[in-house]
Amino acid sequence: MSRRWSRPVHALVGAATALAVLTACGGADDSRARGTADDPVTVSFWAWTKGSQEVVDAFNATHDTIRVEFEEIPSGGLGGYPKIANAVKAGIAPDLLSIEYPQLSAFVSQGSLQDISSYLTEDVRKKFLPQTIEMTTLGGKNWAVPFDAAPQVFYYRKDFFTEHSIEPPTTWDGFRDAAERVKKASPRTRIATFFPDDPTFFQAMAWQAGAQWFRAGTDAWRIDTTDPASERTADYWQGMIDDRLVSTASSFSPEWTSSLKRGTTVGYLGASWGAGVLAGIVPEQKGKWAALPLPSPEADRPASGMIGGSTFAVSKGSTKTAAAVEFALWMSTHEDAINARIGASTSSALPAAPAMVPIAKKAFDTGFYGGQDLYGLFEEAGRSIGPDWVWGPSPGATNSALGDELGDVVGGGSTLPRAIRRAHEATVADLRKRGLRVEEGS
Amino acid sequence: MSAQDTERRPGVPGPRTGTPRKTARTPRRSTALSTRARTRLAAGALLTPFFALFTVAMIVPVGYALWLSLFTEKQSGLGFDGPRTVFDGLGNYATALGDQAFRDGFWVLLGYCVFYIPLMGGGAIVLALLLDSALARARRFFQLALFLPHAIPGLIAALIWIYLYTPQLSPVVAAMEAGGIGFDFFSSEGTLPSIVNIALWQWLGYNVVIFYAALQAVDRSLLEAATVDGAGAWRIAFSIKLPLIRSSLVMVLLFTIIGSLQLFTEPLILSRGSGSAVTSTWTPNMYAYSAAFERNDYGLAAAASVLIALVAAALSFVVTRLTNRRKEARS
Numbered sequence: 001m002s003r004r005w006s007r008p009v010h011a012l013v014g015a016a017t018a019l020a021v022l023t024a025c026g027g028a029d030d031s032r033a034r035g036t037a038d039d040p041v042t043v044s045f046w047a048w049t050k051g052s053q054e055v056v057d058a059f060n061a062t063h064d065t066i067r068v069e070f071e072e073i074p075s076g077g078l079g080g081y082p083k084i085a086n087a088v089k090a091g092i093a094p095d096l097l098s099i100e101y102p103q104l105s106a107f108v109s110q111g112s113l114q115d116i117s118s119y120l121t122e123d124v125r126k127k128f129l130p131q132t133i134e135m136t137t138l139g140g141k142n143w144a145v146p147f148d149a150a151p152q153v154f155y156y157r158k159d160f161f162t163e164h165s166i167e168p169p170t171t172w173d174g175f176r177d178a179a180e181r182v183k184k185a186s187p188r189t190r191i192a193t194f195f196p197d198d199p200t201f202f203q204a205m206a207w208q209a210g211a212q213w214f215r216a217g218t219d220a221w222r223i224d225t226t227d228p229a230s231e232r233t234a235d236y237w238q239g240m241i242d243d244r245l246v247s248t249a250s251s252f253s254p255e256w257t258s259s260l261k262r263g264t265t266v267g268y269l270g271a272s273w274g275a276g277v278l279a280g281i282v283p284e285q286k287g288k289w290a291a292l293p294l295p296s297p298e299a300d301r302p303a304s305g306m307i308g309g310s311t312f313a314v315s316k317g318s319t320k321t322a323a324a325v326e327f328a329l330w331m332s333t334h335e336d337a338i339n340a341r342i343g344a345s346t347s348s349a350l351p352a353a354p355a356m357v358p359i360a361k362k363a364f365d366t367g368f369y370g371g372q373d374l375y376g377l378f379e380e381a382g383r384s385i386g387p388d389w390v391w392g393p394s395p396g397a398t399n400s401a402l403g404d405e406l407g408d409v410v411g412g413g414s415t416l417p418r419a420i421r422r423a424h425e426a427t428v429a430d431l432r433k434r435g436l437r438v439e440e441g442s
Numbered sequence: 443m444s445a446q447d448t449e450r451r452p453g454v455p456g457p458r459t460g461t462p463r464k465t466a467r468t469p470r471r472s473t474a475l476s477t478r479a480r481t482r483l484a485a486g487a488l489l490t491p492f493f494a495l496f497t498v499a500m501i502v503p504v505g506y507a508l509w510l511s512l513f514t515e516k517q518s519g520l521g522f523d524g525p526r527t528v529f530d531g532l533g534n535y536a537t538a539l540g541d542q543a544f545r546d547g548f549w550v551l552l553g554y555c556v557f558y559i560p561l562m563g564g565g566a567i568v569l570a571l572l573l574d575s576a577l578a579r580a581r582r583f584f585q586l587a588l589f590l591p592h593a594i595p596g597l598i599a600a601l602i603w604i605y606l607y608t609p610q611l612s613p614v615v616a617a618m619e620a621g622g623i624g625f626d627f628f629s630s631e632g633t634l635p636s637i638v639n640i641a642l643w644q645w646l647g648y649n650v651v652i653f654y655a656a657l658q659a660v661d662r663s664l665l666e667a668a669t670v671d672g673a674g675a676w677r678i679a680f681s682i683k684l685p686l687i688r689s690s691l692v693m694v695l696l697f698t699i700i701g702s703l704q705l706f707t708e709p710l711i712l713s714r715g716s717g718s719a720v721t722s723t724w725t726p727n728m729y730a731y732s733a734a735f736e737r738n739d740y741g742l743a744a745a746a747s748v749l750i751a752l753v754a755a756a757l758s759f760v761v762t763r764l765t766n767r768r769k770e771a772r773s
Binding site: 077078081082085089105106108109110111138139141197216217219220221250253254255258259264393394396397399400403404407408411412413430431433434435436 | 514515516517518519520521522523524525537604605608609610611626628629630713714716718719720721722723731732734735736737738739740
């Protein structure tokens with residue numbers, strides 16, 4: 001907080017409403033870079049990702065100079081991000097936060113995070129998939145330690161496809177054909193779901209097609225949502241929705257999960273972490289599923305966008321940056337951490353550090369996918385993640401506008417091109433309101 | 443007849459006449475003073491906790507919101523250097539009022555009130571009168587059954603209703619479809635009825651209990667007198683019971699209007715948990731929430747909240763004023 005005038009107010013509000021919290025803050029004034037075995041540095045950490053508690057336990061069991069205090073918070077979109085934003089505003093944020101790639105830029109532009117460039121040296125950066133470093137570098141500075149890459153792939157019911165001799169699709173044209181054949185084979189069944197509640201689902205596919213909505217210039221943002229890739233993606237999915245070739249339940253909603261259980265949804269365009277989630281939703285369908293690379297616009301040119309994916313960032317107010325970064329790097333690049341997370345939970349996250357992929361591969365039980373080499377698939381999908389996509393400083397404005405309109409799109413009251421236009425306008429308006437310079441168009 | 447009856451009602455304080463207390467005090471001044479001092483002390487002791495809490499929980503946050511609403515955050519370069527907070531005067535208010543999404547929220551609320559208030563008021567009165575009438579059997583049971591939904595938190599209620607609204611999942615939708623009624627609860631036309639229905643389910647019983655309690659307090663001799671005078675059940679209900687529970691009716695109306703203005707939880711859950719047409723800025727409260735936590739614009743959120751509070755204050759003023767005027771006109 002660089003606001004001199006707001007200090008007294010903050011103090012007043014704080015004193016009046018959160019005495020207990022303030023006391024806790026007072027005790028946490030521990031700016032040592034490194035603790036000792038007798039007197040370790042305490043790092044507080046908030047996350048909601050699967051297996052976080054297990055990782056923290058594994059870390060605390062093997063380290064004595066840093067002690068991590070973990071608190072599980074609600075997932076970002078369901079209240080986690082407001083909680084973080086509030087805590088930062090009130091000056092009571094934990095040292096280390098779990099933030100997904102799309103939201104990272106929002107927290108950076110709010111001044112909520114610390115520049116950790118000095119800890120992410122060339123040697124450290126080399127350990128990660130370049131795209132994940134790219135996405136955590138904003139304005140030339142590193143703001144977070146990538147944890148996983150989240151390329152989108154296509155999970156499908158192999159048994160259903162085989163039974164009706166439907167060729168698993170590799171291109172989007174093939175996907176449409178397959179969708180038609182699925183519907184023909186079983187009129188109430190759909191090949192996959194277009195998630196109207198999660199704008200990053202649609203964005204991931206525009207991203208795959210080569211769209212680049214946000215481009216950082218030297219001192220201005222270029223917002224371009226009318227490029228051919230976005231238009232093509234929008235037209236394609238509008239057609240799939242209009243022809244009722246996909247269902248339109250919300251992601252992870254009861255409607256979606258029950259259609260999986262009943263077998264009326266036989267595919268899922270999900271991220272790498274979705275493999276574990278899916279296996280948890282329909283454990284009884286073990287062995288019936290398989291995964292494919294995301295269908296691509298052109299044959300033999302695989303590409304992918306990302307849906308979510310987590311990073312670890314140090315909050316602005318933290319005085320324990322070194323210890324927090326050390327713990328974050330351990331979580332992302334240490335064998336024990338990957339083993340703890342993936343072995344103890346059902347997480348199927350693809351580590352952003354390629355050296356960790358074999359560990360994850362060994363730890364994840366792919367029985368649900370008939371023993372398929374999922375991580376081999378993920379790794380390739382990870383490499384094919386379009387490197388150009390960046391998130392502008394206002395993903396909240398973009399995504400809430402897009403998300404609002406998507407609800408209408410699947411209800412038939414709007415169209416995808418119109419939804420993109422709304423998102424575009426909302427983004428430009430928001431950036432201008434913040435005093436940023438924006439260039440529009442292509 | 444009704445107005446005169448009201449005036450003759452036993453126990454109603456008559457118009458204030460003179461100041462008897464003052465004359466009683468004058469003879470023994472010293473005792474009077476110490477009594478006054480004691481009264482003051484007691485009042486102070488009893489009121490301090492209230493004012494302390496009121497200050498902490500109301501005045502300070504409202505003051506903070508007012509303060510926040512005057513500032514906005516500006517960024518430079520690409521926006522990654524952290525924001526500067528600058529004084530913006532009434533800029534946030536202008537932004538909120540100029541934003542169609544915010545204004546639309548009030549139209550949504552108006553539509554909601556037009557649906558909800560008559561249904562709620564009418565339904566609660568009818569049910570309360572039925573409970574109070576000689577016709578009712580198993581009063582305790584119905585009172586409890588009607589009130590039960592209110593004991594369920596709004597959040598849980600919304601989640602349950604989402605389930606009941608979801609096509610292919612809900613037995614209700616399945617039954618409706620079997621009966622030839624196709625209704626999409628999540629479509630843009632369906633959302634308002636969907637939410638009115640949740641609110642009715644949740645609040646109807648609560649208001650019935652308030653009305654029923656007021657009806658129970660009506661002097662039975664008055665009702666007997668009316669019966670002797672030849673009034674039937676309808677006549678008694680409309681000309682005696684309802685006028686006598688007017689203060690409860692006004693209170694419920696006031697609470698319902700203010701409650702409607704704060705419409706938030708149910709539509710928020712519906713907008714997040716289903717593919718419904720409820721947008722993130724559907725009601726003014728949701729607009730403020732979205733501004734603060736989706737767009738990180740605390741100044742705008744504070745300004746929107748202050749505007750909502752002003753509208754609520756204005757509406758409650760109008761409601762109380764109108765009903766008071768009617769009361770004065772009657773007496």
